[in-house]
Amino acid sequence: MTQFLTQKRLKKTALKILKFLLMVAITFLGLLLITFLIGRVVPIDPVLAVVGDKASHEVYERARIAMGLNLPLWQQFLIYLSSVLRGDFGTSVLTAKPVFEDILRVFPATMELAFLATLFGIFVGIPLGVISAVKRGGFLDHVSRVVGLLGYSLPIFWLALLALMIFYAKLDLLPGPGRVDVFYDGIVTPVTGFMLIDSILAGEWEIFWNALYHLIMPATLLGYFSMAYISRMTRSFMIEQLRQEYILTARVKGVAEWKVIWGHAFGNCAIPLITVVALSFGALLEGSVLTETIFAWPGLGLYLTNSLLNADMNAVLGSTIVVGSIFLGINIFSDILYKVFDPRAR
Amino acid sequence: MIQQDQLLQVTNLNIIFPSPKGDVHAVKDISFSLGKEKIGLVGESGSGKSVTGRAILRLLPPYAKVSAEEISFKGQDLLSFSEKELRCIRGKEISMVMQDPKYSLNPVRTVGQQISEAYIVHSKVSKSVAREQTLKMLTAVRIRNPEQVYKLYPHEVSGGMGQRIMIAMMLIPEPSLLIADEPTSALDVTVQLQVLAILDDLVTQRGMGLIFISHDLELVASFCDRVIIMYGGRIMEVINAADLHNSTHPYTRGLLNCLPRIEGRNERLSTLVRDDAWLDADFWHSNDSDGIII
Amino acid sequence: MNKLMADQQTIYNHAKEWLLTDTPASAFQAAAGRAYLGLLEFLKNRLAVLGLLIIIALVFIALFAPYIAPFDPILTNLSQRLQPFSAEHIFGTDEVGRDIFSRVVWGSRLTLYIIGLVAIIAAPVGIIVGTVSGYFGGFVDTVLMRITDIFLAFPKLILALAFVAALGPGIENAIIAIAITSWPPYARIARGETITIRNSDFIRAIKLQGAGAIRIISRHVMPLCLSSLIVRVTLDMAGIIITAAGLGFLGLGAQPPSPEWGAMTSSGRAYILDHWWLITMPGMAIFVVSLAFNLLGDGLREVLDPKSDD
Numbered sequence: 001m002t003q004f005l006t007q008k009r010l011k012k013t014a015l016k017i018l019k020f021l022l023m024v025a026i027t028f029l030g031l032l033l034i035t036f037l038i039g040r041v042v043p044i045d046p047v048l049a050v051v052g053d054k055a056s057h058e059v060y061e062r063a064r065i066a067m068g069l070n071l072p073l074w075q076q077f078l079i080y081l082s083s084v085l086r087g088d089f090g091t092s093v094l095t096a097k098p099v100f101e102d103i104l105r106v107f108p109a110t111m112e113l114a115f116l117a118t119l120f121g122i123f124v125g126i127p128l129g130v131i132s133a134v135k136r137g138g139f140l141d142h143v144s145r146v147v148g149l150l151g152y153s154l155p156i157f158w159l160a161l162l163a164l165m166i167f168y169a170k171l172d173l174l175p176g177p178g179r180v181d182v183f184y185d186g187i188v189t190p191v192t193g194f195m196l197i198d199s200i201l202a203g204e205w206e207i208f209w210n211a212l213y214h215l216i217m218p219a220t221l222l223g224y225f226s227m228a229y230i231s232r233m234t235r236s237f238m239i240e241q242l243r244q245e246y247i248l249t250a251r252v253k254g255v256a257e258w259k260v261i262w263g264h265a266f267g268n269c270a271i272p273l274i275t276v277v278a279l280s281f282g283a284l285l286e287g288s289v290l291t292e293t294i295f296a297w298p299g300l301g302l303y304l305t306n307s308l309l310n311a312d313m314n315a316v317l318g319s320t321i322v323v324g325s326i327f328l329g330i331n332i333f334s335d336i337l338y339k340v341f342d343p344r345a346r
Numbered sequence: 347m348i349q350q351d352q353l354l355q356v357t358n359l360n361i362i363f364p365s366p367k368g369d370v371h372a373v374k375d376i377s378f379s380l381g382k383e384k385i386g387l388v389g390e391s392g393s394g395k396s397v398t399g400r401a402i403l404r405l406l407p408p409y410a411k412v413s414a415e416e417i418s419f420k421g422q423d424l425l426s427f428s429e430k431e432l433r434c435i436r437g438k439e440i441s442m443v444m445q446d447p448k449y450s451l452n453p454v455r456t457v458g459q460q461i462s463e464a465y466i467v468h469s470k471v472s473k474s475v476a477r478e479q480t481l482k483m484l485t486a487v488r489i490r491n492p493e494q495v496y497k498l499y500p501h502e503v504s505g506g507m508g509q510r511i512m513i514a515m516m517l518i519p520e521p522s523l524l525i526a527d528e529p530t531s532a533l534d535v536t537v538q539l540q541v542l543a544i545l546d547d548l549v550t551q552r553g554m555g556l557i558f559i560s561h562d563l564e565l566v567a568s569f570c571d572r573v574i575i576m577y578g579g580r581i582m583e584v585i586n587a588a589d590l591h592n593s594t595h596p597y598t599r600g601l602l603n604c605l606p607r608i609e610g611r612n613e614r615l616s617t618l619v620r621d622d623a624w625l626d627a628d629f630w631h632s633n634d635s636d637g638i639i640i
Numbered sequence: 641m642n643k644l645m646a647d648q649q650t651i652y653n654h655a656k657e658w659l660l661t662d663t664p665a666s667a668f669q670a671a672a673g674r675a676y677l678g679l680l681e682f683l684k685n686r687l688a689v690l691g692l693l694i695i696i697a698l699v700f701i702a703l704f705a706p707y708i709a710p711f712d713p714i715l716t717n718l719s720q721r722l723q724p725f726s727a728e729h730i731f732g733t734d735e736v737g738r739d740i741f742s743r744v745v746w747g748s749r750l751t752l753y754i755i756g757l758v759a760i761i762a763a764p765v766g767i768i769v770g771t772v773s774g775y776f777g778g779f780v781d782t783v784l785m786r787i788t789d790i791f792l793a794f795p796k797l798i799l800a801l802a803f804v805a806a807l808g809p810g811i812e813n814a815i816i817a818i819a820i821t822s823w824p825p826y827a828r829i830a831r832g833e834t835i836t837i838r839n840s841d842f843i844r845a846i847k848l849q850g851a852g853a854i855r856i857i858s859r860h861v862m863p864l865c866l867s868s869l870i871v872r873v874t875l876d877m878a879g880i881i882i883t884a885a886g887l888g889f890l891g892l893g894a895q896p897p898s899p900e901w902g903a904m905t906s907s908g909r910a911y912i913l914d915h916w917w918l919i920t921m922p923g924m925a926i927f928v929v930s931l932a933f934n935l936l937g938d939g940l941r942e943v944l945d946p947k948s949d950d
Binding site: 023026027030031033034035038039041149150152153154155156157158161162164165169282283285286289290293294304305307308309311313316317319320323324327328331 | 786787789790791793794795796797798799801802803804805806807878879882885886889890891892902905909912913916919920923926927930931934935
């Protein structure tokens with residue numbers, strides 16, 4: 001009997017996983033379809049871009065066929081699909097290198113920034129949110145409300161410029177743009193691409209501290225936005241949970257208030273918060289476009305902006321696919337974590 | 347009524363909830379006392395019976411205004427207790443079973459963890475001792491496979507089982523008073539009696555006091571020693587359960603007449619008649635009824 | 641005189657009583673009573689009222705920009721370049737001598753234009769997709785929600801960037817790009833509301849009377865989705881303003897010399913060290929307006945959609 005039950009359960013789980021994978025696959029295909037279609041609506045004729053506008057009609061036609069542009073749209077999509085899946089996003093006009101290679105090179109810089117910013121968001125945002133929910137209408141609740149409102153209302157590029165102006169130009173407290181000071185540039189050979197890790201691997205502590213110093217301003221700025229979001233969501237989750245009857249049960253039992261809050265109520269918030277943190281991480285990738293532009297941070301955001309300004313479509317679409325896939329991956333990851341941690345979703 | 351050693355004394359309890367449309371006086375000047383007995387607190391919804399239970403544990407939300415001449419437990423004045431002192435009373439001395447185990451159990455912790463927590467809070471013991479005690483308690487509430495149930499999450503147990511788990515959790519620190527707030531209302535009729543029987547047995551065995559809050563007059567009458575009937579935040583009548591059917595109070599009579607009877611009187615059921623004059627304190631004093639005896 | 645005041649007082653009391661009665665005599669009275677309570681609730685939220693006032697001011701400034709702005713927003717005057725605050729140029733002048741105050745005033749028109757058009761495009765698309773998806777369920781729902789999810793799988797700004805890159809920079813293309821990326825959340829909300837409405841008894845009653853799907857959706861489901869959608873769109877306005885300004889900042893939105901606030905911030909970047917007002921003033925305008933929408937949205941949410949609290 002029990003064996004039968006477990007078998008049935010196994011089957012059900014397997015089906016669930018299959019369905020989940022199918023959904024992911026469809027979403028991913030849709031993502032590629034959109035980038036493909038965006039590539040097609042470009043007013044720039046890709047053939048002309050290759051042969052130049054002085055080419056004869058014959059040369060033009062030959063190039064068109066060579067590029068597969070005479071085929072029906074769905075066949076073009078399949079070709080596009082197979083090349084993207086092989087990691088071939090075409091060649092960047094700007095760097096004359098394969099787009100995929102470019103992205104691999106610049107991506108760690110973005111990750112380093114986004115990772116630190118998320119840490120900031122979690123470790124400041126969650127306690128702030130919990131305390132404002134517990135002491136509703138108290139001082140910290142007002143602080144968190146203001147923090148949240150500013151986070152939702154301030155344009156990040158403007159705040160970044162103001163921060164540079166004040167902390168770098170006027171007060172000279174923090175370093176300016178770049179990942180390290182100019183004279184440290186290029187000393188450490190990239191292994192992981194993460195400046196903090198690479199400098200430790202190379203034993204260059206001076207560079208490590210310098211890189212950390214350079215990270216403070218952009219990471220705090222990005223982290224501020226993530227903190228605003230995380231603290232607001234934490235607050236509303238906590239308020240919702242604190243209203244539940246099991247909280248009363250815990251109090252009836254005589255459980256200490258901090259345990260009621262952090263053990264019982266927060267234990268129930270932690271699960272949806274996984275999704276919130278994942279979403280805020282995704283939003284950081286977005287925010288990094290503007291932040292990296294301002295801080296001359298050689299990451300994916302800066303790469304994307306430069307490509308955009310030079311109409312380098314291969315690079316733009318390649319970066320879009322990468323960011324979209326990471327976004328999708330984060331969502332999948334948080335879904336899985338959700339299912340692991342929530343006993344009701346198992 | 348023979349009063350054994352007194353557990354609880356409530357004198358002139360008032361509970362007010364401020365609201366934008368004016369204050370709501372949920373409980374007005376109620377007084378009662380309780381020994382090691384089973385006392386039923388009966389009333390319609392909104393009569394103030396649940397908030398009374400929570401006020402005793404001082405667990406109403408902070409915006410509720412609670413005032414009383416006296417709320418004392420075993421001679422200690424609960425009103426003067428600090429939050430920390432109250433925590434030693436809650437669970438350890440006075441416990442409460444709530445209506446629906448679906449909401450009153452923490453959904454992300456196992457049943458076993460939640461029961462042991464109630465034990466560990468009041469007696470500094472190791473986890474394994476608490477676990478042993480929990481399994482014993484689960485057996486006491488007639489759960490046949492405690493080892494297995496220990497590992498279950500609340501959404502994996504039925505309502506009846508959930509309520510037995512609630513009872514186990516609330517009785518494990520061996521309190522001397524249990525407040526049961528509509529403990530069977532959310533359950534199927536078939537398991538209601540089962541849960542009641544368990545509750546009854548345990549309370550009797552351990553010589554505890556019980557405040558049984560319910561809207562079901564018949565159930566309370568069959569189960570409790572005394573019945574307090576509340577209406578509109580006031581006590582209408584306190585009566586021995588055995589004398590309930592001889593009550594002369596118009597409201598009690600009204601409640602009794604609303605109940606359908608199986609033995610063949612097929613007249614129409616009467617609707618409950620409410621008289622606003624009952625809410626007027628002077629009404630009772632001048633009428634000198636047996637309403638307020640304590 | 642006193643009698644008149646007393647009369648007014650009685651009329652006022654009667655009106656209040658009529659509005660707040662527990663037993664309204666007509667649907668109109670009930671609706672009026674609800675609106676009155678909602679208004680009271682809204683007016684109690686002073687920040688929300690402040691937000692509303694700022695937005696009204698923004699509309700006013702945009703309408704009367706030619707009368708409010710003392711200078712031409714485009715015409716350059718190199719002899720006056722990089723002037724700090726003065727009585728003549730209260731926000732100073734920019735790198736080609738244009739009055740920043742005048743440019744910020746004219747920029748309000750662009751901001752309103754952007755958010756207005758985005759809302760007009762994205763909200764109907766979202767509500768149609770959501771209600772149709774929720775009402776029919778099954779296959780239609782699966783397909784439409786998959787498409788919605790695909791759009792949600794992109795970070796908004798990145799997708800908007802890709803669209804602008806394809807369509808070419810410019811304010812209209814920026815609007816299209818933002819609208820394309822804005823509708824999916826509205827569809828999600830409308831779908832959720834529709835599913836709860838779909839199973840209610842009054843919809844069954846209408847069905848029994850022979851109403852068709854289009855009629856039910858457009859006459860009965862959509863109006864009920866509106867309040868939560870209005871809240872969401874209002875809150876989104878702040879995000880749209882910031883995204884549009886971001887596109888302008890990157891040089892992909894409104895093109896110079898148009899006085900778009902994001903583009904103004906961008907062109908002021910080069911002068912950040914000594915002429916701080918070039919970036920500060922337009923950025924402040926973006927901030928104040930998006931703050932106003934956030935405040936208003938929060939206030940509306942408390943009145944219209946008290947359950948959600950995120």
